[in-house]
Amino acid sequence: MKSQTSMPLFEALCEYHRKNVIPFDVPGHKHGRGIPQLVEFLGETTLQVDVNSMKSLDSIGNPIGVIKQAQNLAAKAFGARECFFMVNGTTSAVQAMIMSVCKPGEKIILPRNAHKSAINGLVLSGAIPVYIQPGVDERLGIANGVKLEDVKKAIRENPDAKALFLINPTYYGMTSNIKEIVNEAHSNSIAVLVDEAHGAHLHFHEQLPVSAMEAGADMSAVSMHKTGGSLTQSSLLLVKNRLVDNKFVRIVIKLTLTTSASYLLMSSLDVARRNLAVEGKEIMDRVLKISRNARKEINDIEGLYAFGGELVNGDDVFSFDETKLGICVSEIGLTGFEMYDILRDEYNIQMEMADAYNVLAIISIGDTEGAVQKLVEALSEISKKYRRENISTAKPILKNPEVVVSPRDAFYSCQKTVRLERAIGQISGEAVMAYPPGIPIFAMGERITSDMVEYIKFLKSQNASITGTEDPGADYIKVLGM
Numbered sequence: 337m338k339s340q341t342s343m344p345l346f347e348a349l350c351e352y353h354r355k356n357v358i359p360f361d362v363p364g365h366k367h368g369r370g371i372p373q374l375v376e377f378l379g380e381t382t383l384q385v386d387v388n389s390m391k392s393l394d395s396i397g398n399p400i401g402v403i404k405q406a407q408n409l410a411a412k413a414f415g416a417r418e419c420f421f422m423v424n425g426t427t428s429a430v431q432a433m434i435m436s437v438c439k440p441g442e443k444i445i446l447p448r449n450a451h452k453s454a455i456n457g458l459v460l461s462g463a464i465p466v467y468i469q470p471g472v473d474e475r476l477g478i479a480n481g482v483k484l485e486d487v488k489k490a491i492r493e494n495p496d497a498k499a500l501f502l503i504n505p506t507y508y509g510m511t512s513n514i515k516e517i518v519n520e521a522h523s524n525s526i527a528v529l530v531d532e533a534h535g536a537h538l539h540f541h542e543q544l545p546v547s548a549m550e551a552g553a554d555m556s557a558v559s560m561h562k563t564g565g566s567l568t569q570s571s572l573l574l575v576k577n578r579l580v581d582n583k584f585v586r587i588v589i590k591l592t593l594t595t596s597a598s599y600l601l602m603s604s605l606d607v608a609r610r611n612l613a614v615e616g617k618e619i620m621d622r623v624l625k626i627s628r629n630a631r632k633e634i635n636d637i638e639g640l641y642a643f644g645g646e647l648v649n650g651d652d653v654f655s656f657d658e659t660k661l662g663i664c665v666s667e668i669g670l671t672g673f674e675m676y677d678i679l680r681d682e683y684n685i686q687m688e689m690a691d692a693y694n695v696l697a698i699i700s701i702g703d704t705e706g707a708v709q710k711l712v713e714a715l716s717e718i719s720k721k722y723r724r725e726n727i728s729t730a731k732p733i734l735k736n737p738e739v740v741v742s743p744r745d746a747f748y749s750c751q752k753t754v755r756l757e758r759a760i761g762q763i764s765g766e767a768v769m770a771y772p773p774g775i776p777i778f779a780m781g782e783r784i785t786s787d788m789v790e791y792i793k794f795l796k797s798q799n800a801s802i803t804g805t806e807d808p809g810a811d812y813i814k815v816l817g818m
């Protein structure tokens with residue numbers, strides 16, 4: 337195999353560029369000549385290498401050349417047996433994992449705060465969810481990882497489950513005891529599928545939480561584009577091949593894979609993999625240093641709390657990814673949403689996410705001390721300028737829902753739209769989620785209770801963002817029935 341310093345796909349693309357090939361294939365812009373405005377903005381090279389598959393560049397549908405070599409190198413770098421390049425985000429990787437392991441009617445154990453790509457994966461696969469409630473940090477109002485005891489209980493009660501789904505780490509950086517959970521699942525012949533949308537960098541530094549592949553998980557969906565440095569939308573699907581049939585994974589991926597995968601995206605995966613594999617330790621040393629300094633400085637600002645490793649409790653916060661810089665702002669009396677807007681509107685600073693109490697900055701491969709200093713200075717100024725009475729913290733619903741019909745059956749059932757209050761007692765036709773704490777209040781196929789409706793009303797009164805409903809205001813809900 338080639339060494340990790342090589343970039344077979346990227347190098348083949350550079351060679352194509354050098355050759356100045358006369359294109360009578362698609363894309364029709366023909367090296368950008370048909371779309372001069374984009375050439376002017378993005379540069380000639382970008383458009384000249386926005387090409388489709390050909391002999392020298394291999395083909396995503398049946399990779400046997402440079403794509404295959406690049407995928408093999410990525411598998412090795414991440415400690416996997418096999419790697420698939422994905423060009424429709426980690427969403428497609430998460431859904432391929434679920435469809436590869438669960439047939440319609442088979443059970444999957446998953447945390448209640450799973451991303452909507454996983455919930456939608458239940459519709460695609462026809463799998464039946466068995467939810468585990470994640471731990472919740474009451475002060476911050478956010479979901480943690482899952483407790484080992486809760487996983488064991490779910491497995492005891494559902495020994496026929498085919499898969500167990502984990503998030504490693506959560507958006508805010510918390511992880512579960514993934515190694516023990518993998519052992520527990522494997523001793524019951526349950527495959528472990530891990531959503532590592534926020535964990536592309538984990539594998540490359542010993543002071544970061546353990547990666548899914550290192551922990552022995554069967555599959556992992558990795559957002560290289562989030563923290564690994566590749567272009568937006570490019571992801572990896574890693575397979576360790578314990579309880580998973582590689583050939584079937586390939587077939588599943590091809591069900592929805594484009595036949596015109598972007599070489600900009602795929603070659604960026606190749607380059608990002610090289611950088612992490614060859615220089616990952618140094619890169620992450622620097623990233624950790626920047627985020628540790630920032631955390632310390634922010635914690636010196638009165639009223640702000642940049643949470644970190646002190647939250648580790650050996651269970652639902654088994655470890656913490658320090659590159660996630662979550663900042664609780666409620667003590668200065670602002671909501672996270674307000675802080676997010678002020679930073680953007682008045683300081684030209686774009687945060688990753690906000691909820692009612694926190695804002696989140698992702699510190700990654702491309703950050704500099706200077707940029708982080710601007711954030712610290714802005715936070716310091718805002719904390720003085722906008723200080724007001726504390727805001728209260730909301731208690732999330734922690735009861736497991738009654739899953740009446742499978743998400744897939746609910747999706748394909750007749751549905752009607754009713755006012756939120758009229759939905760009580762009915763079966764939901766859509767998923768409703770909110771931050772905080774990022775846990776679905778209900779998903780398709782579940783019985784809607786009065787507690788859930790009250791909770792949505794409370795969140796709306798707090799200006800929390802409600803997502804998932806066709807009605808953007810969530811005043812109306814789709815339920816099953818004519």
Ligand SMILES: Cc1ncc(COP(=O)(O)O)c(C=O)c1O
Binds near residue numbers: 424425427428534
């Ligand atoms: C936990 C989690 N899983 C999956 C995804 C989907 O990733 P992508 O946007 O690459 O499709 C996201 C996106 O934010 C996420 O936060």
